[in-house]
Amino acid sequence: MHKKVFMRIVNDLSSEYEYFTLRYDAAKKVGLSPIQKCNAAIRMxxxxxxxxxxxxxxxxxxxxxxxxxKEFCKGVIHLYEGIYLRKPNTEDxxxxxxxxxxxxxPGMIGSIDCMHWEWRNCPVGWQGQFRGGHQGAATIILEAVSSFDxxxxxxxxxxPGTLNDINVLDRSPVFDDLE
Structure with missing residues:
Protein backbone atom coordinates (compact mmCIF):
# COMPACT_ATOMS: atom_id res chain seq x y z
CA MET A 1 0.00 0.00 0.00
CA HIS A 2 1.30 3.43 -0.84
CA LYS A 3 2.16 5.59 2.15
CA LYS A 4 -0.14 8.36 0.88
CA VAL A 5 -3.15 6.01 0.85
CA PHE A 6 -2.28 4.57 4.25
CA MET A 7 -1.89 8.02 5.80
CA ARG A 8 -5.18 9.17 4.28
CA ILE A 9 -6.97 6.24 5.93
CA VAL A 10 -5.20 6.92 9.25
CA ASN A 11 -6.06 10.64 9.12
CA ASP A 12 -9.69 10.01 8.13
CA LEU A 13 -10.15 7.50 10.95
CA SER A 14 -8.38 9.78 13.45
CA SER A 15 -10.61 12.73 12.61
CA GLU A 16 -13.84 10.72 12.88
CA TYR A 17 -13.23 8.21 15.69
CA GLU A 18 -11.80 8.80 19.14
CA TYR A 19 -10.52 5.22 19.15
CA PHE A 20 -7.95 6.19 16.50
CA THR A 21 -6.52 9.16 18.37
CA LEU A 22 -3.41 9.22 20.54
CA ARG A 23 -4.57 8.87 24.13
CA TYR A 24 -3.04 8.56 27.57
CA ASP A 25 -3.90 6.00 30.23
CA ALA A 26 -4.62 6.69 33.92
CA ALA A 27 -0.88 6.74 34.69
CA LYS A 28 -0.34 9.42 31.99
CA LYS A 29 1.48 6.89 29.82
CA VAL A 30 1.13 7.32 26.05
CA GLY A 31 -1.08 4.71 24.42
CA LEU A 32 -0.89 3.26 20.94
CA SER A 33 -0.71 5.67 18.04
CA PRO A 34 -3.31 5.68 15.25
CA ILE A 35 -0.56 4.49 12.89
CA GLN A 36 0.14 1.44 15.08
CA LYS A 37 -3.56 0.57 15.31
CA CYS A 38 -4.17 0.89 11.56
CA ASN A 39 -0.93 -0.93 10.75
CA ALA A 40 -1.96 -3.88 12.93
CA ALA A 41 -5.42 -4.04 11.36
CA ILE A 42 -4.16 -3.83 7.78
CA ARG A 43 -1.47 -6.45 8.42
CA MET A 44 -4.07 -8.82 9.83
CA LYS A 70 -12.88 -4.64 14.52
CA GLU A 71 -12.79 -0.84 14.96
CA PHE A 72 -10.82 -0.41 11.73
CA CYS A 73 -13.36 -2.41 9.71
CA LYS A 74 -16.30 -0.52 11.22
CA GLY A 75 -14.60 2.80 10.54
CA VAL A 76 -13.57 2.02 6.96
CA ILE A 77 -17.04 0.76 6.09
CA HIS A 78 -18.67 3.85 7.61
CA LEU A 79 -16.27 6.33 5.97
CA TYR A 80 -15.89 4.82 2.52
CA GLU A 81 -19.02 2.76 1.88
CA GLY A 82 -20.76 5.42 -0.21
CA ILE A 83 -17.74 6.03 -2.44
CA TYR A 84 -15.69 2.86 -2.72
CA LEU A 85 -17.77 0.00 -1.28
CA ARG A 86 -20.74 0.15 -3.61
CA LYS A 87 -22.08 -1.35 -6.79
CA PRO A 88 -21.58 0.60 -10.00
CA ASN A 89 -24.46 2.92 -10.82
CA THR A 90 -25.76 3.93 -14.24
CA GLU A 91 -23.35 6.87 -14.54
CA ASP A 92 -20.38 4.63 -13.72
CA PRO A 106 -17.07 -1.65 -27.20
CA GLY A 107 -19.26 -3.23 -24.51
CA MET A 108 -16.41 -3.82 -22.05
CA ILE A 109 -16.66 -2.44 -18.52
CA GLY A 110 -13.52 -3.95 -17.10
CA SER A 111 -10.86 -6.60 -17.24
CA ILE A 112 -11.21 -9.90 -15.40
CA ASP A 113 -8.15 -11.52 -13.93
CA CYS A 114 -7.65 -14.62 -11.83
CA MET A 115 -4.68 -15.57 -9.72
CA HIS A 116 -3.69 -18.33 -7.33
CA TRP A 117 -3.54 -17.04 -3.76
CA GLU A 118 -1.53 -19.20 -1.38
CA TRP A 119 -3.64 -20.29 1.57
CA ARG A 120 -1.07 -20.91 4.29
CA ASN A 121 -3.66 -21.53 7.01
CA CYS A 122 -5.76 -23.96 4.95
CA PRO A 123 -7.17 -26.69 7.21
CA VAL A 124 -5.31 -29.98 6.72
CA GLY A 125 -8.50 -31.82 5.75
CA TRP A 126 -9.14 -29.38 2.89
CA GLN A 127 -5.61 -29.15 1.47
CA GLY A 128 -6.13 -31.86 -1.15
CA GLN A 129 -9.03 -30.10 -2.84
CA PHE A 130 -7.32 -26.71 -2.73
CA ARG A 131 -3.99 -27.90 -4.12
CA GLY A 132 -3.23 -26.08 -7.36
CA GLY A 133 -1.84 -28.05 -10.29
CA HIS A 134 1.23 -25.83 -10.68
CA GLN A 135 1.56 -24.81 -7.04
CA GLY A 136 3.19 -26.76 -4.23
CA ALA A 137 0.91 -25.32 -1.55
CA ALA A 138 -2.84 -25.06 -1.06
CA THR A 139 -4.19 -22.19 -3.12
CA ILE A 140 -7.51 -20.49 -3.70
CA ILE A 141 -8.39 -18.52 -6.80
CA LEU A 142 -8.90 -14.79 -6.48
CA GLU A 143 -11.05 -13.44 -9.31
CA ALA A 144 -11.29 -9.69 -9.78
CA VAL A 145 -12.80 -7.33 -12.33
CA SER A 146 -11.28 -3.88 -12.47
CA SER A 147 -11.81 -0.93 -14.77
CA PHE A 148 -9.19 1.16 -16.54
CA ASP A 149 -9.03 3.56 -13.56
CA PRO A 160 -11.92 -25.65 -4.77
CA GLY A 161 -10.67 -27.85 -7.57
CA THR A 162 -11.50 -27.30 -11.21
CA LEU A 163 -14.44 -25.07 -10.32
CA ASN A 164 -11.87 -22.29 -9.97
CA ASP A 165 -11.34 -22.28 -13.72
CA ILE A 166 -15.01 -21.99 -14.72
CA ASN A 167 -16.27 -18.42 -14.63
CA VAL A 168 -19.52 -17.39 -16.24
CA LEU A 169 -20.44 -13.72 -16.25
CA ASP A 170 -24.03 -13.21 -17.24
CA ARG A 171 -25.71 -10.10 -18.55
CA SER A 172 -26.81 -8.05 -15.58
CA PRO A 173 -30.21 -6.31 -15.56
CA VAL A 174 -28.29 -3.06 -14.86
CA PHE A 175 -27.19 -3.05 -18.52
CA ASP A 176 -30.77 -3.13 -19.77
CA ASP A 177 -31.19 0.53 -18.79
CA LEU A 178 -28.28 1.52 -21.02
CA GLU A 179 -29.73 0.20 -24.29
Missing part, protein backbone atom coordinates in the same frame (compact mmCIF):
# COMPACT_ATOMS: atom_id res chain seq x y z
CA UNK A 45 -6.32 -8.27 6.81
CA UNK A 46 -3.61 -8.34 4.15
CA UNK A 47 -1.51 -11.24 5.38
CA UNK A 48 -4.12 -13.23 7.28
CA UNK A 49 -1.96 -13.06 10.37
CA UNK A 50 -3.38 -13.76 13.84
CA UNK A 51 -3.60 -11.03 16.44
CA UNK A 52 -0.66 -12.30 18.47
CA UNK A 53 1.68 -12.05 15.44
CA UNK A 54 1.27 -8.25 15.49
CA UNK A 55 3.26 -8.07 18.71
CA UNK A 56 6.56 -8.72 16.95
CA UNK A 57 6.33 -5.91 14.38
CA UNK A 58 3.76 -3.41 15.65
CA UNK A 59 4.33 -3.97 19.40
CA UNK A 60 0.66 -4.55 20.16
CA UNK A 61 -1.01 -7.33 22.17
CA UNK A 62 -3.30 -9.94 20.61
CA UNK A 63 -6.55 -8.75 22.21
CA UNK A 64 -5.76 -5.13 21.35
CA UNK A 65 -4.89 -6.10 17.76
CA UNK A 66 -8.24 -7.85 17.37
CA UNK A 67 -10.01 -4.83 18.85
CA UNK A 68 -8.12 -2.59 16.38
CA UNK A 69 -9.21 -4.82 13.51
CA UNK A 93 -21.39 2.07 -16.31
CA UNK A 94 -22.00 4.70 -18.99
CA UNK A 95 -18.58 6.23 -18.33
CA UNK A 96 -16.82 2.86 -18.40
CA UNK A 97 -18.57 1.82 -21.61
CA UNK A 98 -17.76 5.16 -23.26
CA UNK A 99 -14.06 4.98 -22.37
CA UNK A 100 -13.83 1.33 -23.44
CA UNK A 101 -15.45 2.13 -26.79
CA UNK A 102 -13.04 5.02 -27.33
CA UNK A 103 -10.18 2.59 -26.73
CA UNK A 104 -11.57 0.05 -29.20
CA UNK A 105 -13.33 -2.31 -26.79
CA UNK A 150 -8.21 0.65 -11.20
CA UNK A 151 -11.56 0.59 -9.43
CA UNK A 152 -12.37 -2.97 -8.42
CA UNK A 153 -15.98 -3.75 -9.27
CA UNK A 154 -16.06 -7.45 -8.47
CA UNK A 155 -13.97 -9.74 -6.26
CA UNK A 156 -14.54 -13.43 -5.63
CA UNK A 157 -12.47 -16.06 -3.87
CA UNK A 158 -13.18 -19.19 -5.88
CA UNK A 159 -14.28 -22.68 -5.09
Missing amino acids: LAYGMPGDACNEYVKIGASTAIECL LERLLRVAEDRGF LWIWHVFFGL
Whole structure:
Protein backbone atom coordinates (compact mmCIF):
# COMPACT_ATOMS: atom_id res chain seq x y z
CA MET A 1 0.00 0.00 0.00
CA HIS A 2 1.30 3.43 -0.84
CA LYS A 3 2.16 5.59 2.15
CA LYS A 4 -0.14 8.36 0.88
CA VAL A 5 -3.15 6.01 0.85
CA PHE A 6 -2.28 4.57 4.25
CA MET A 7 -1.89 8.02 5.80
CA ARG A 8 -5.18 9.17 4.28
CA ILE A 9 -6.97 6.24 5.93
CA VAL A 10 -5.20 6.92 9.25
CA ASN A 11 -6.06 10.64 9.12
CA ASP A 12 -9.69 10.01 8.13
CA LEU A 13 -10.15 7.50 10.95
CA SER A 14 -8.38 9.78 13.45
CA SER A 15 -10.61 12.73 12.61
CA GLU A 16 -13.84 10.72 12.88
CA TYR A 17 -13.23 8.21 15.69
CA GLU A 18 -11.80 8.80 19.14
CA TYR A 19 -10.52 5.22 19.15
CA PHE A 20 -7.95 6.19 16.50
CA THR A 21 -6.52 9.16 18.37
CA LEU A 22 -3.41 9.22 20.54
CA ARG A 23 -4.57 8.87 24.13
CA TYR A 24 -3.04 8.56 27.57
CA ASP A 25 -3.90 6.00 30.23
CA ALA A 26 -4.62 6.69 33.92
CA ALA A 27 -0.88 6.74 34.69
CA LYS A 28 -0.34 9.42 31.99
CA LYS A 29 1.48 6.89 29.82
CA VAL A 30 1.13 7.32 26.05
CA GLY A 31 -1.08 4.71 24.42
CA LEU A 32 -0.89 3.26 20.94
CA SER A 33 -0.71 5.67 18.04
CA PRO A 34 -3.31 5.68 15.25
CA ILE A 35 -0.56 4.49 12.89
CA GLN A 36 0.14 1.44 15.08
CA LYS A 37 -3.56 0.57 15.31
CA CYS A 38 -4.17 0.89 11.56
CA ASN A 39 -0.93 -0.93 10.75
CA ALA A 40 -1.96 -3.88 12.93
CA ALA A 41 -5.42 -4.04 11.36
CA ILE A 42 -4.16 -3.83 7.78
CA ARG A 43 -1.47 -6.45 8.42
CA MET A 44 -4.07 -8.82 9.83
CA LEU A 45 -6.32 -8.27 6.81
CA ALA A 46 -3.61 -8.34 4.15
CA TYR A 47 -1.51 -11.24 5.38
CA GLY A 48 -4.12 -13.23 7.28
CA MET A 49 -1.96 -13.06 10.37
CA PRO A 50 -3.38 -13.76 13.84
CA GLY A 51 -3.60 -11.03 16.44
CA ASP A 52 -0.66 -12.30 18.47
CA ALA A 53 1.68 -12.05 15.44
CA CYS A 54 1.27 -8.25 15.49
CA ASN A 55 3.26 -8.07 18.71
CA GLU A 56 6.56 -8.72 16.95
CA TYR A 57 6.33 -5.91 14.38
CA VAL A 58 3.76 -3.41 15.65
CA LYS A 59 4.33 -3.97 19.40
CA ILE A 60 0.66 -4.55 20.16
CA GLY A 61 -1.01 -7.33 22.17
CA ALA A 62 -3.30 -9.94 20.61
CA SER A 63 -6.55 -8.75 22.21
CA THR A 64 -5.76 -5.13 21.35
CA ALA A 65 -4.89 -6.10 17.76
CA ILE A 66 -8.24 -7.85 17.37
CA GLU A 67 -10.01 -4.83 18.85
CA CYS A 68 -8.12 -2.59 16.38
CA LEU A 69 -9.21 -4.82 13.51
CA LYS A 70 -12.88 -4.64 14.52
CA GLU A 71 -12.79 -0.84 14.96
CA PHE A 72 -10.82 -0.41 11.73
CA CYS A 73 -13.36 -2.41 9.71
CA LYS A 74 -16.30 -0.52 11.22
CA GLY A 75 -14.60 2.80 10.54
CA VAL A 76 -13.57 2.02 6.96
CA ILE A 77 -17.04 0.76 6.09
CA HIS A 78 -18.67 3.85 7.61
CA LEU A 79 -16.27 6.33 5.97
CA TYR A 80 -15.89 4.82 2.52
CA GLU A 81 -19.02 2.76 1.88
CA GLY A 82 -20.76 5.42 -0.21
CA ILE A 83 -17.74 6.03 -2.44
CA TYR A 84 -15.69 2.86 -2.72
CA LEU A 85 -17.77 0.00 -1.28
CA ARG A 86 -20.74 0.15 -3.61
CA LYS A 87 -22.08 -1.35 -6.79
CA PRO A 88 -21.58 0.60 -10.00
CA ASN A 89 -24.46 2.92 -10.82
CA THR A 90 -25.76 3.93 -14.24
CA GLU A 91 -23.35 6.87 -14.54
CA ASP A 92 -20.38 4.63 -13.72
CA LEU A 93 -21.39 2.07 -16.31
CA GLU A 94 -22.00 4.70 -18.99
CA ARG A 95 -18.58 6.23 -18.33
CA LEU A 96 -16.82 2.86 -18.40
CA LEU A 97 -18.57 1.82 -21.61
CA ARG A 98 -17.76 5.16 -23.26
CA VAL A 99 -14.06 4.98 -22.37
CA ALA A 100 -13.83 1.33 -23.44
CA GLU A 101 -15.45 2.13 -26.79
CA ASP A 102 -13.04 5.02 -27.33
CA ARG A 103 -10.18 2.59 -26.73
CA GLY A 104 -11.57 0.05 -29.20
CA PHE A 105 -13.33 -2.31 -26.79
CA PRO A 106 -17.07 -1.65 -27.20
CA GLY A 107 -19.26 -3.23 -24.51
CA MET A 108 -16.41 -3.82 -22.05
CA ILE A 109 -16.66 -2.44 -18.52
CA GLY A 110 -13.52 -3.95 -17.10
CA SER A 111 -10.86 -6.60 -17.24
CA ILE A 112 -11.21 -9.90 -15.40
CA ASP A 113 -8.15 -11.52 -13.93
CA CYS A 114 -7.65 -14.62 -11.83
CA MET A 115 -4.68 -15.57 -9.72
CA HIS A 116 -3.69 -18.33 -7.33
CA TRP A 117 -3.54 -17.04 -3.76
CA GLU A 118 -1.53 -19.20 -1.38
CA TRP A 119 -3.64 -20.29 1.57
CA ARG A 120 -1.07 -20.91 4.29
CA ASN A 121 -3.66 -21.53 7.01
CA CYS A 122 -5.76 -23.96 4.95
CA PRO A 123 -7.17 -26.69 7.21
CA VAL A 124 -5.31 -29.98 6.72
CA GLY A 125 -8.50 -31.82 5.75
CA TRP A 126 -9.14 -29.38 2.89
CA GLN A 127 -5.61 -29.15 1.47
CA GLY A 128 -6.13 -31.86 -1.15
CA GLN A 129 -9.03 -30.10 -2.84
CA PHE A 130 -7.32 -26.71 -2.73
CA ARG A 131 -3.99 -27.90 -4.12
CA GLY A 132 -3.23 -26.08 -7.36
CA GLY A 133 -1.84 -28.05 -10.29
CA HIS A 134 1.23 -25.83 -10.68
CA GLN A 135 1.56 -24.81 -7.04
CA GLY A 136 3.19 -26.76 -4.23
CA ALA A 137 0.91 -25.32 -1.55
CA ALA A 138 -2.84 -25.06 -1.06
CA THR A 139 -4.19 -22.19 -3.12
CA ILE A 140 -7.51 -20.49 -3.70
CA ILE A 141 -8.39 -18.52 -6.80
CA LEU A 142 -8.90 -14.79 -6.48
CA GLU A 143 -11.05 -13.44 -9.31
CA ALA A 144 -11.29 -9.69 -9.78
CA VAL A 145 -12.80 -7.33 -12.33
CA SER A 146 -11.28 -3.88 -12.47
CA SER A 147 -11.81 -0.93 -14.77
CA PHE A 148 -9.19 1.16 -16.54
CA ASP A 149 -9.03 3.56 -13.56
CA LEU A 150 -8.21 0.65 -11.20
CA TRP A 151 -11.56 0.59 -9.43
CA ILE A 152 -12.37 -2.97 -8.42
CA TRP A 153 -15.98 -3.75 -9.27
CA HIS A 154 -16.06 -7.45 -8.47
CA VAL A 155 -13.97 -9.74 -6.26
CA PHE A 156 -14.54 -13.43 -5.63
CA PHE A 157 -12.47 -16.06 -3.87
CA GLY A 158 -13.18 -19.19 -5.88
CA LEU A 159 -14.28 -22.68 -5.09
CA PRO A 160 -11.92 -25.65 -4.77
CA GLY A 161 -10.67 -27.85 -7.57
CA THR A 162 -11.50 -27.30 -11.21
CA LEU A 163 -14.44 -25.07 -10.32
CA ASN A 164 -11.87 -22.29 -9.97
CA ASP A 165 -11.34 -22.28 -13.72
CA ILE A 166 -15.01 -21.99 -14.72
CA ASN A 167 -16.27 -18.42 -14.63
CA VAL A 168 -19.52 -17.39 -16.24
CA LEU A 169 -20.44 -13.72 -16.25
CA ASP A 170 -24.03 -13.21 -17.24
CA ARG A 171 -25.71 -10.10 -18.55
CA SER A 172 -26.81 -8.05 -15.58
CA PRO A 173 -30.21 -6.31 -15.56
CA VAL A 174 -28.29 -3.06 -14.86
CA PHE A 175 -27.19 -3.05 -18.52
CA ASP A 176 -30.77 -3.13 -19.77
CA ASP A 177 -31.19 0.53 -18.79
CA LEU A 178 -28.28 1.52 -21.02
CA GLU A 179 -29.73 0.20 -24.29
